[in-house]
Amino acid sequence: xxxxxxxxxxxxxxxxxxxxxxxxxxxxxxxxxxxxxxxxxxxxxxxxxxxxxxxxxxxxxxxxxxxxxxxxxxxxxxxxxxxxxxxxxxxxxxxxxxxxxxxxxxxxxxxxxxxxxxxxxxxxxxxxxxxxxxxxxxxxxxxxxxxxxxxxxxxxxxxxxxxxxxxxxxxxxxxxxxxxxxxxxxxxxxxxxxxxxxxxxxxxxxxxxxxxxxxxxxxxxxxxxxxxxxxxxxxxxxxxxxxxxxxxxxxxxxxxxxxxxxxxxxxxxxxxxxxxxxxxxxxxxxxxxxxxxxxxxxxxxxxxxxxxxxxxxxxxx
Amino acid sequence: xxxxxxxxxxxxxxxxxxxxxxxxxxxxxxxxxxxxxxxxxxxxxxxxxxxxxxxxxxxxxxxxxxxxxxxxxxxxxxxxxxxxxxxxxxxxxxxxxxxxxxxxxxxxxxxxxxxxxxxxxxxxxxxxxxxxxxxxxxxxxxxxxxxxxxxxxxxxxxxxxxxxxxxxxxxxxxxxxxxxxxxxxxxxxxxxxxxxxxxxxxxxxxxxxxxxxxxxxxxxxxxxxxxxxxxxxxxxxxxxxxxxxxxxxxxxxxxxxxxxxxxxxxxxxxxxxxxxxxxxxxxxxxxxxxxxxxxxxxxxxxxxxxxxxxxxxxxxxxxxxxxxxxxxxxxxxxxxxxxxxxxxxxxxxxxxxxxxxxxxxxxxxxxxxxxxxxxxxxxxxxxxxxxxxxxxxxxxxxxxxxxxxxxxxxxxxxxxxxxxxxxxxxxxxxxxxxxxx
Numbered sequence: 001x002x003x004x005x006x007x008x009x010x011x012x013x014x015x016x017x018x019x020x021x022x023x024x025x026x027x028x029x030x031x032x033x034x035x036x037x038x039x040x041x042x043x044x045x046x047x048x049x050x051x052x053x054x055x056x057x058x059x060x061x062x063x064x065x066x067x068x069x070x071x072x073x074x075x076x077x078x079x080x081x082x083x084x085x086x087x088x089x090x091x092x093x094x095x096x097x098x099x100x101x102x103x104x105x106x107x108x109x110x111x112x113x114x115x116x117x118x119x120x121x122x123x124x125x126x127x128x129x130x131x132x133x134x135x136x137x138x139x140x141x142x143x144x145x146x147x148x149x150x151x152x153x154x155x156x157x158x159x160x161x162x163x164x165x166x167x168x169x170x171x172x173x174x175x176x177x178x179x180x181x182x183x184x185x186x187x188x189x190x191x192x193x194x195x196x197x198x199x200x201x202x203x204x205x206x207x208x209x210x211x212x213x214x215x216x217x218x219x220x221x222x223x224x225x226x227x228x229x230x231x232x233x234x235x236x237x238x239x240x241x242x243x244x245x246x247x248x249x250x251x252x253x254x255x256x257x258x259x260x261x262x263x264x265x266x267x268x269x270x271x272x273x274x275x276x277x278x279x280x281x282x283x284x285x286x287x288x289x290x291x292x293x294x295x296x297x298x299x300x301x302x303x304x305x306x307x308x309x310x311x312x313x314x315x316x317x
Numbered sequence: 318x319x320x321x322x323x324x325x326x327x328x329x330x331x332x333x334x335x336x337x338x339x340x341x342x343x344x345x346x347x348x349x350x351x352x353x354x355x356x357x358x359x360x361x362x363x364x365x366x367x368x369x370x371x372x373x374x375x376x377x378x379x380x381x382x383x384x385x386x387x388x389x390x391x392x393x394x395x396x397x398x399x400x401x402x403x404x405x406x407x408x409x410x411x412x413x414x415x416x417x418x419x420x421x422x423x424x425x426x427x428x429x430x431x432x433x434x435x436x437x438x439x440x441x442x443x444x445x446x447x448x449x450x451x452x453x454x455x456x457x458x459x460x461x462x463x464x465x466x467x468x469x470x471x472x473x474x475x476x477x478x479x480x481x482x483x484x485x486x487x488x489x490x491x492x493x494x495x496x497x498x499x500x501x502x503x504x505x506x507x508x509x510x511x512x513x514x515x516x517x518x519x520x521x522x523x524x525x526x527x528x529x530x531x532x533x534x535x536x537x538x539x540x541x542x543x544x545x546x547x548x549x550x551x552x553x554x555x556x557x558x559x560x561x562x563x564x565x566x567x568x569x570x571x572x573x574x575x576x577x578x579x580x581x582x583x584x585x586x587x588x589x590x591x592x593x594x595x596x597x598x599x600x601x602x603x604x605x606x607x608x609x610x611x612x613x614x615x616x617x618x619x620x621x622x623x624x625x626x627x628x629x630x631x632x633x634x635x636x637x638x639x640x641x642x643x644x645x646x647x648x649x650x651x652x653x654x655x656x657x658x659x660x661x662x663x664x665x666x667x668x669x670x671x672x673x674x675x676x677x678x679x680x681x682x683x684x685x686x687x688x689x690x691x692x693x694x695x696x697x698x699x700x701x702x703x704x705x706x707x708x709x710x711x712x713x714x715x716x717x718x719x720x721x722x723x724x725x726x727x728x729x730x731x732x733x734x735x736x737x738x739x740x741x742x743x744x745x746x747x748x749x750x751x752x753x754x
Binding site: 067263266283 | 752
């Protein structure tokens with residue numbers, strides 16, 4: 001019992017509880033229990049995240065191939081090469097384009113969808129389930145499905161167009177450089193929409209009904225309700241979703257591996273795929289580590305700025 | 318008290334879990350009397366037939382042992398091998414392609430004694446760092462397979478000597494309503510025309526001991542794609558090829574689609590290695606075909622590209638130890654069993670090079686396939702074959718060169734028309750990939 005309350009004497013005031021200092025034995029016991037419970041997680045985290053990250057940083061100063069020979073120290077050569085690496089710049093550009101599309105879509109389209117789904121009177125569960133369904137499929141399944149949909153000859157999209165007599169507008173959805181960024185975006189959007197919508201839906205359930213009732217009495221329409229009540233109340237989730245969407249965009253990798261493999265040519269190289277291309281396909285683990293490290297630093301800065309800006313906005317609202 | 322006892326159990330449970338998972342790590346690493354072999358079968362029935370025969374003969378001669386297939390599909394196995402190197406679980410026998418040096422540098426290959434090659438009369442391949450690792454196989458060439466009736470319909474019965482003559486013929490084929498060329502851009506096969514042009518015209522035809530190859534000069538910075546006028550000509554030709562004769566949607570197609578189109582009689586020409594002929598019989602392709610040499614851009618004679626001169630084929634890995642090593646070596650010898658070797662030559666459509674094995678060339682019961690072989694053999698004698706850049710393991714472009722060429726071709730198929738940019742792209746990718754070898 002860490003807290004003790006003295007007996008109340010007649011006419012006396014209640015005493016505040018006194019925090020008793022735990023015994024040394026108890027402290028040791030608690031520490032041991034914590035260690036036992038958290039230890040495995042800490043060991044795994046250190047073993048699989050911290051140590052590899054530190055090793056990766058160390059390898060970024062070497063010419064390690066990853067598979068053969070021993071790494072040799074090359075100083076800042078990898079970072080110097082990075083400065084003039086146009087492929088890296090192209091990968092950044094493509095990743096930022098995809099991220100921008102993804103952030104805008106997941107932040108605002110999911111919010112809008114959540115508000116609409118929340119307002120449904122009938123079939124609420126099944127309809128929400130339909131939107132969430134793609135999220136429970138693995139990325140691999142989603143990507144293969146889209147690859148099939150987009151195939152020029154036998155894909156569902158072009159087959160539908162041909163069936164409708166619209167042969168002239170059939171497209172090579174994955175091969176046309178003008179369309180492929182939107183193909184990748186559509187894949188990500190379809191897969192993640194349910195998850196991001198669910199975050200907003202959960203937030204919508206926390207809005208007190210009194211606010212809606214008051215708004216109704218005041219004669220507010222749905223747009224006013226959204227603008228004056230829902231949107232401000234959804235801002236904490238908007239902060240979360242936008243950060244998660246940025247992470248989703250920057251981490252675009254499995255979708256690329258399964259569908260375009262960076263092609264046509266090098267046009268859908270994301271930063272993640274470029275790191276894989278360098279490290280695994282071209283055996284340049286040292287240089288790939290340098291790219292990873294620089295990307296990591298950039299991400300930390302972007303996430304920091306994003307969170308700071310959105311928090312300030314929340315406070316001001 | 319009970320919760321405290323449970324807490325004490327946690328470290329024990331953790332230790333047991335870790336021990337169990339550590340034991341489990343090696344569970345898949347080829348236990349039992351099994352020799353695992355990689356093979357790029359994918360959609361190629363001829364390759365499957367070869368492996369099945371190899372397996373059957375080995376298992377017949379070594380009762381209680383199995384040859385297990387790891388099918389790499391239509392891809393070469395570099396990614397698979399790297400993942401297996403990372404987990405310490407390479408199969409006992411692997412197909413090496415141009416990766417024998419990579420695998421050997423990592424200490425993953427077991428050298429073959431010269432006696433192995435002597436036993437079957439196999440021409441000794443150039444050693445890599447003094448050692449030889451691979452089965453070799455036969456004479457593998459690359460060229461142009463044509464649908465004979467379609468080409469005859471436009472009056473062409475002999476191989477055109479230049480790319481220009483091909484283009485002229487392609488136009489006539491299109492006018493006749495035929496698809497002149499099957500070319501898919503999704504996979505490695507996108508590289509074929511570019512590879513042909515580079516191998517045939519950028520590289521010297523005959524090895525000159527006093528003059529290093531284009532590869533070695535490129536690595537020393539003496540030449541580059543951007544500065545080589547022939548390379549520029551090659552790219553301009555590729556752009557014309559794509560502009561005029563490659564259909565919309567080709568970037569969705571891979572090897573299987575190319576094969577289906579050509580064997581289905583929908584395309585007149587296929588720039589593909591000789592192995593494609595191994596699938597004629599299984600697919601019961603009925604029309605007549607011929608195999609023609611690669612044309613030239615710079616007035617050279619048409620020629621086939623020989624890709625089997627350097628160390629390539631199957632090799633034993635260091636995963637095979639003790640009795641498994643003996644059996645893996647036995648499997649390597651079984652490769653040259655006449656029955657197996659015949660299926661290998663049939664599947665890959667290569668010409669035999671093992672003098673002491675009584676099998677010299679592919680043999681098919683299907684007449685169009687057999688007639689193609691005879692034509693291939695005759696044309697090989699007429700036009701000859703050059704190695705292009707497949708010179709030796711230590712005299713070849715970066716191992717990912719075919720992937721790089723395929724990407725550059727994809728770039729052209731996706732609308733890239735700036736030759737300077739394309740040449741610079743090829744130089745940059747070569748140099749970047751070279752730093753990883």
